[in-house]
Amino acid sequence: MIEFKNVTKKIGSKTILENINLTIEKNSLVVIIGSSGCGKTTSLKMINKLITPTSGEIYINNMPISKMNTIELRRGIGYVIQNTGLFPHMTIRENISLIPELKKIETKEAIASKTNDLLKLVGLSPEEYLDKYPGELSGGQQQRIGVARAFATDAEIILMDEPFSALDPITRSSLQEELFSMQQELHKTIIFVTHDMEEAIKLADKICIMNKGEIAQFDTPENILKNPANDFIKDFIGANRVWNTPEFIKAKDIMIKTPVSVSSSRNILQAIEIMKINKVDSLLIVDKSNILIGLVTLKDIKRSTAKETKLEEIMEHNVLSVYEDDNILNILELINSHAIGYIPVITKDNHLAGLVTRSSLISVLSEQFLDTEELSNE
Ligand SMILES: Nc1ncnc2c1ncn2[C@@H]1O[C@H](COP(=O)(O)OP(=O)(O)O)[C@@H](O)[C@H]1O
Ligand SMILES: [Mg+2]
Known part of the structure; x- marks a missing residue:
């Protein structure tokens, strides 16, 4: 030293x-x-x-x-x-x-x-x-x-x-x-x-x-x-x-820090309500300790007619995600190659940390071209 x-x-x-x-x-x-x-x-x-x-x-x-x-x-x-x-x-x-x-x-x-x-x-x-x-x-x-x-x-x-x-x-x-x-x-x-x-x-x-x-x-x-x-x-x-x-530029810099997440013991009726209130078309599913375990989309829900069905029965288990320290290039590549509109962000020990969506990406990328400080002063 x-x-x-x-x-x-x-x-x-x-x-x-x-x-x-x-x-x-x-x-x-x-x-x-x-x-x-x-x-x-x-x-x-x-x-x-x-x-x-x-x-x-x-x-x-x-x-x-x-x-x-x-x-x-x-x-x-x-x-x-x-x-x-x-x-x-x-x-x-x-x-x-x-x-x-x-x-x-x-x-x-x-x-x-x-x-x-x-x-x-x-x-x-x-x-x-x-x-x-x-x-x-x-x-x-x-x-x-x-x-x-x-x-x-x-x-x-x-x-x-x-x-x-x-x-x-x-x-x-x-x-x-x-x-x-x-x-x-x-x-x-x-x-x-x-x-x-x-x-x-x-x-x-x-x-x-x-x-x-x-x-x-x-x-x-x-x-x-x-x-x-x-x-x-x-x-x-x-x-x-x-x-x-x-x-x-890391996932943690560009993610939405309060993604909508629910427990897998919710039923379909409740899930629809939560989606409506939050104006989202998919829900991240976490366990009691906030570990990301699945995902349901509006499409999955519509396929199922019984409104009491628990989400754990219909959710997708293999959710694509990125770590907080993955960079914007990794994320763009994943979003493009899998043709997805959003990607959950997890910590090293798999806790849900946030969500990167196409619109959060666009707002970050536009900072490069817009002088945001000037805009906010007006
Ligand atoms: N022997 C010296 N007598 C007077 N001024 C000096 C002497 N050596 C360096 N300086 C001055 O000290 C400053 C810092 O020099 P230096 O450490 O060589 O800068 P750098 O490596 O960042 O270019 C400069 O302004 C330089 O002119
Ligand atoms: Mg020198």
């Missing part, structure tokens, strides 16, 4: 960072984003003591870093920058294994085998590349080596300062994928600086948006897109940004 506590940096009379408080959980990937000059690099360089705060303190696993040995600290932190900083006179093998060898913790064999594995992890064949020099590799390949080298140190923490910014979009996108899947496997604590929101959303567990030396919002990508803290954040992420990432 890395914590910034009241960290301020002044250079002369200029305030570069103003009272930064930030907690980065162990094994999480935090992206720091903001426009040029807002203090991203300065924040990052404070973690490996390339820059010292004017006041405040940074803690790593509850230890103030000002009290830690700088060389030891840096050996435990991987650092990737834009132009890799590979040593041009060393082979790829030597570049990757340099720090592990300096640390003298692992045997030569262990280091060699790890170097091989890491090269494979970043998508390069060890046989082909281990004995080449950085100058013989393309920019994208060099950057892959930079990433491999950062992971080679067995560092718990990896700092990455716009590592992919200078790459073409295709190479960049494939390196983002590599980094993402490496993180799924290796669970490092990664602080990744970028000025690209797409990249942030793709990689981050949490995003820290900075503005002029201060933290403007620190939250998960989903929460930032759904609840931008202020107009600065809204402008920064772009209006209606959430629509570019519909996977963040």
Whole structure:
């Protein structure tokens, strides 16, 4: 865990960072984003003591870093920058294994085998590349080596300062994928600086948006897109940004939270009354603890003539439903492929939570095109 506590940096009379408080959980990937000059690099360089705060303190696993040995600290932190900083006179093998060898913790064999594995992890064949020099590799390949080298140190923490910014979009996108899947496997604590929101959303567990030396919002990508803290954040992420990432729009965001439901011991006559009163043509059937167990439609009811018949005798048992966290794309797909007009939403333990109907979908989708705030002011 890395914590910034009241960290301020002044250079002369200029305030570069103003009272930064930030907690980065162990094994999480935090992206720091903001426009040029807002203090991203300065924040990052404070973690490996390339820059010292004017006041405040940074803690790593509850230890103030000002009290830690700088060389030891840096050996435990991987650092990737834009132009890799590979040593041009060393082979790829030597570049990757340099720090592990300096640390003298692992045997030569262990280091060699790890170097091989890491090269494979970043998508390069060890046989082909281990004995080449950085100058013989393309920019994208060099950057892959930079990433491999950062992971080679067995560092718990990896700092990455716009590592992919200078790459073409295709190479960049494939390196983002590599980094993402490496993180799924290796669970490092990664602080990744970028000025690209797409990249942030793709990689981050949490995003820290900075503005002029201060933290403007620190939250998960989903929460930032759904609840931008202020107009600065809204402008920064772009209006209606959430629509570019519909996977963040969940059933629970668009469902009707009070669907009409009844017990299966109701009879047909009662069901018809309840439908009339609520102006619906189907009823969700739940058991005593509100678990969804069935559905009856007006059609089912009309088929049956005996008005005392209990709903449990005629209800459909296999009701298609979605979970609260299923996203709008899953829901649209189900509604389309089954040609249905609505779909119940259930919790993880099958309790009825709500109902998504075609009209609730339309009202959500129309928000994308109508300025609802303006409408409600009129
Ligand atoms: N050595 C320095 N002397 C004076 N100002 C500096 C120095 N280093 C950085 N700055 C200023 O601090 C601010 C933050 O810089 P930096 O952290 O590099 O921003 P970012 O990485 O977000 O682009 C910028 O306004 C920059 O000009
Ligand atoms: Mg920078």
